[in-house]
Amino acid sequence: MPEAGAPLPLLPLQAVLVPGAGLDLRIFERRYLDMVRDCGRSGSGFGVCLILEGSETGAAATPAAFGTEALIEDFGSTPDGLLSLRVRGRRRFHVLRTRVRDNGLLVADVEWREDAAGSPRLRPEHALLAELLRRILLQVAGEHAEPAPLLFESAAWVGWRLAELLPLEMRQRQALLQDDDPHARLQRLLEAIAAEG
Incomplete structure (x- = not known):
């Protein structure tokens, strides 16, 4: 609770x-x-x-x-x-x-x-999102320059960094914020990216 x-x-x-x-x-x-x-x-x-x-x-x-x-x-x-x-x-x-x-x-x-499952590991179906985040961070660097490799295995960390860095509409970012499940957040992100493609 x-x-x-x-x-x-x-x-x-x-x-x-x-x-x-x-x-x-x-x-x-x-x-x-x-x-x-x-x-x-x-x-x-x-x-x-x-x-x-x-x-x-x-x-x-x-x-x-x-x-x-x-x-x-x-x-x-x-x-x-x-x-x-x-x-x-x-x-x-x-x-x-x-x-x-x-x-x-x-x-x-x-x-x-708090996230429903603490800080679970990234699922295989969301590995593409971790790779996308790596590429974004290489371009923007800044405060997230060279994060620890283990962070890319955290579903919560990958989701929050993408929610921060991707050009999302405010309502999309708000929906991510309201979700307690890191995997559901990543799925929403995957769907948003696919819709843009």
């Missing part, structure tokens, strides 16, 4: 953050500056959810029911004086209920989601 956690502040975005992926953010609204300050003091993260209705600024947006905890890796300021953050996706969660604080910050009670 997934564990329930303490209330999690949410940052609804026009983006889907998956576990292990990096994301650059610019923060300027007071409610989110306060959230970042609190996260920095406590060493905790915040939730990133895809916006279903509304926008990233102004009134609280309606977030998707599944999101990913974001941990702050680095921060600085932009040339125009805004706070810049580099965050990394950690754990997936399911929103049970939300409330809006006086400052407009959306806070959720969540249950943490």
Whole structure:
């Protein structure tokens, strides 16, 4: 059974953050500056959810029911004086209920989601996806340059890296995020690639 956690502040975005992926953010609204300050003091993260209705600024947006905890890796300021953050996706969660604080910050009670089978090995029918990921990483390198060979045998890791790096529509990435089965995620990816071909 997934564990329930303490209330999690949410940052609804026009983006889907998956576990292990990096994301650059610019923060300027007071409610989110306060959230970042609190996260920095406590060493905790915040939730990133895809916006279903509304926008990233102004009134609280309606977030998707599944999101990913974001941990702050680095921060600085932009040339125009805004706070810049580099965050990394950690754990997936399911929103049970939300409330809006006086400052407009959306806070959720969540249950943490884990892959149904832990971190199973890649199945033979998905070996092509591991090879595709190797080729993509050779081209983009960056933060994933030369990963440990054993990672390419992990169904969860291969699926999340492809979900991060492939040019998917937001609804496709969100569907992958909501799936607890790493093999089902890989199958969805295989079908999406075949449909494009």
